[in-house]
Amino acid sequence: MTDKAKGRIWQAFEEIRGQALKRWEALKDGKRPHLLVGTATCGRAAGALDVVKTLHDELERHKVEAKLTQVGCMGYCYAEPLVIIEKPGYPPICYGYVTPGIASRLVQDFLLGDDPCLEFALGALEENELIPSIFDQPRFKYETRVLLKNCGYIDPEDIYQYIANGGYGGLAKALAMGREGVIEEVKRSGLRGRGGAGFPTGEKWQICRQAAGEPKYVICNADEGDPGAFMDRAILESEPQSVIEGMIIAGYAVGAAKGYIYVRMEYPLAVERARTALKQAQDLGLLGDDILGSDFSFHAEVMRGSGAFVCGEETAMIRSMEGRRGMPRHRPPYPATHGLWGKPTLINNVKTLASVPQIIHRGAPWFASLGTEQSRGTAVFALAGKVLNTGLVEVPMGTSLRQLIFEVGGGIPKGKRFKAVQIGGPSGGCLPESLLDTAIDFDSLTDVGAMMGSGGMVVMDEDNCMVDAARYFLEFTQRESCGKCTMCRLGTRQMLDVLEDITKGKGKIEDIDLLIELGQDVKKGALCGLGKTAPNPILTTIRYFRDEYEVHIKEGRCPAHYCKELTAYYIIPEKCERSCDACVGSCSVEAISTGKRGIKIIDQEKCVKCGTCLEACPPQYDAIIRLSPKSLVPPSKK
Numbered sequence: 001m002t003d004k005a006k007g008r009i010w011q012a013f014e015e016i017r018g019q020a021l022k023r024w025e026a027l028k029d030g031k032r033p034h035l036l037v038g039t040a041t042c043g044r045a046a047g048a049l050d051v052v053k054t055l056h057d058e059l060e061r062h063k064v065e066a067k068l069t070q071v072g073c074m075g076y077c078y079a080e081p082l083v084i085i086e087k088p089g090y091p092p093i094c095y096g097y098v099t100p101g102i103a104s105r106l107v108q109d110f111l112l113g114d115d116p117c118l119e120f121a122l123g124a125l126e127e128n129e130l131i132p133s134i135f136d137q138p139r140f141k142y143e144t145r146v147l148l149k150n151c152g153y154i155d156p157e158d159i160y161q162y163i164a165n166g167g168y169g170g171l172a173k174a175l176a177m178g179r180e181g182v183i184e185e186v187k188r189s190g191l192r193g194r195g196g197a198g199f200p201t202g203e204k205w206q207i208c209r210q211a212a213g214e215p216k217y218v219i220c221n222a223d224e225g226d227p228g229a230f231m232d233r234a235i236l237e238s239e240p241q242s243v244i245e246g247m248i249i250a251g252y253a254v255g256a257a258k259g260y261i262y263v264r265m266e267y268p269l270a271v272e273r274a275r276t277a278l279k280q281a282q283d284l285g286l287l288g289d290d291i292l293g294s295d296f297s298f299h300a301e302v303m304r305g306s307g308a309f310v311c312g313e314e315t316a317m318i319r320s321m322e323g324r325r326g327m328p329r330h331r332p333p334y335p336a337t338h339g340l341w342g343k344p345t346l347i348n349n350v351k352t353l354a355s356v357p358q359i360i361h362r363g364a365p366w367f368a369s370l371g372t373e374q375s376r377g378t379a380v381f382a383l384a385g386k387v388l389n390t391g392l393v394e395v396p397m398g399t400s401l402r403q404l405i406f407e408v409g410g411g412i413p414k415g416k417r418f419k420a421v422q423i424g425g426p427s428g429g430c431l432p433e434s435l436l437d438t439a440i441d442f443d444s445l446t447d448v449g450a451m452m453g454s455g456g457m458v459v460m461d462e463d464n465c466m467v468d469a470a471r472y473f474l475e476f477t478q479r480e481s482c483g484k485c486t487m488c489r490l491g492t493r494q495m496l497d498v499l500e501d502i503t504k505g506k507g508k509i510e511d512i513d514l515l516i517e518l519g520q521d522v523k524k525g526a527l528c529g530l531g532k533t534a535p536n537p538i539l540t541t542i543r544y545f546r547d548e549y550e551v552h553i554k555e556g557r558c559p560a561h562y563c564k565e566l567t568a569y570y571i572i573p574e575k576c577e578r579s580c581d582a583c584v585g586s587c588s589v590e591a592i593s594t595g596k597r598g599i600k601i602i603d604q605e606k607c608v609k610c611g612t613c614l615e616a617c618p619p620q621y622d623a624i625i626r627l628s629p630k631s632l633v634p635p636s637k638k
Helices: 003-027 041-045 048-061 100-111 159-164 169-177 179-189 201-210 231-238 240-254 268-283 314-321 350-362 364-368 401-408 442-447 466-480 486-503 510-525 529-533 536-554 582-586 612-616
Strands: 034-038 067-071 083-086 093-095 121-124 217-222 258-264 299-305 345-349 378-385 391-396 418-423 429-432 456-461 568-571 592-594 600-602 624-627
Touching: 003 159, 003 169, 034 041, 034 048, 041 048, 041 231, 041 268, 048 067, 048 100, 083 100, 159 240, 159 268, 169 179, 169 240, 169 350, 179 201, 179 240, 179 350, 179 364, 201 240, 201 345, 217 231, 217 240, 217 314, 217 350, 231 240, 231 268, 231 350, 231 378, 240 258, 240 268, 240 299, 240 345, 240 350, 258 268, 258 314, 268 299, 299 314, 314 345, 345 350, 350 364, 378 401, 391 401, 401 418, 418 466, 418 536, 429 466, 429 536, 466 486, 466 536, 486 510, 486 529, 486 536, 510 529, 510 536, 568 600, 582 592, 582 612, 612 624
Parallel strands: 034 067, 217 258, 217 345, 258 299, 378 456
Antiparallel strands: 034 083, 083 093, 093 121, 378 391, 418 429, 418 456, 568 624, 592 600
């Protein structure tokens, strides 16, 4: 590319960037209050839209001149709805657990008065003398935000805000570098695919670039189907332009002119914001024909999937996009050489593509300085389950599980004891407390029987049964199996039957070895990644929690009192308060009656073991206990 052509690209970009900076300066002029409300799916589920309406109505009613902006997810999902207020003379303050009532107070007491309502505040967004900074929390000692840097701080439906905060600088630089230069930069960064397999991204790009056949395609895999995982959804809802910019750079590098964002039907907000972002990028000349005055053209659109988990596998996704049933095929050939409609196709995950603009913009050495030697950069996780601070976290590769769960996540709530963490999605591994110091990277997790996966992480405490946990995850993968290959279709069904027998007290001791044998066979014989990894939860729970399997089989009881068929509820007579009818009123099947002297009795024949009575019993009485039906302990404590 000539210097004149490069100059034309940079001139076109600087004109757009200048417009964006002017708009950003006007938005952040510091003369009027600015309110930001997180309205990603997590915020909406907690009532954020009601908060937005209340703020809007209160601002109009009191004639307050303020700007109200809907933003994406900051990652603090446990504290939603979140509101950030930037008022002249005060530091930006982030408020959590905001209700319409609190929102009304924020307008009346803070915007109209001088009371910042610190009782509702999580912290300030900068150092100040009024209130501690949110960044003083222990989690930020370990977090390094790369992909989540702008999430929750910019309007995902305003492309100018993305550009003002560094967006599309990577694209302009890439167009001036040349195709081979871009691929070499991605290679030097050490970026590996964030979809689970961890294949070197630069190598995949090189293969697709050199593949024969036209046209070529780029697909963004946003078919995120893991239970408890919402990283890709949050990025598309919070900063969709980063994914689109990454797609355009990828298309330029491999010589593709068409791209697709494959999103499941269950993500309507992600679809809406991605489509808005595509239109805005095209209106500014950042997408479409002759991008930034170069001779490169790239078009993209959103394609909605029906929500089948197996369509996260790239060959099944391609079949789905072609209008056929989503079922994987044998590889090779790989999609990079024979993909969509038989043409070379580059498929990358949302997080992989969102990483690319920053790698190009800030340079490969910067990205390679994060993480470990074999796993560069950061990892984004959706922290769910029995952990205090559920939500999105982003840490450098190499951070330990202990640091992530206890420092970033805040540890286990209600004083419970940590038991296990399931990492890597429904086909990941369950790791015990003894492995909490394992580093989070592709190779270390594989060594202990788990995997990085796409970034789902479910924490379990002492109340979780590991046998039932294995059954739950296997039930999911078995139900989502496309049924094409025998090992997955029948092997997982047989394993699930054995696990269900064990959780019902019908298991045999030889079933443990049978599960191991079946699991190994399924891993070797299954066609795609779904089947090959489906046995992981069973194999790891047997490996690290074999004693629980043995107790279920030999003693006919569940140590965690979780398996219904192996658990019964009893009322301790000497602790039961005669005047209290909490348990009676809570029982939907009328299994609890009042006996002599007002003592409550549970009819074990009617009891469905839902546990509602245990939750309803006032803590000061603590009159209900869970035992095994085969237990020799009478319905009163020894």
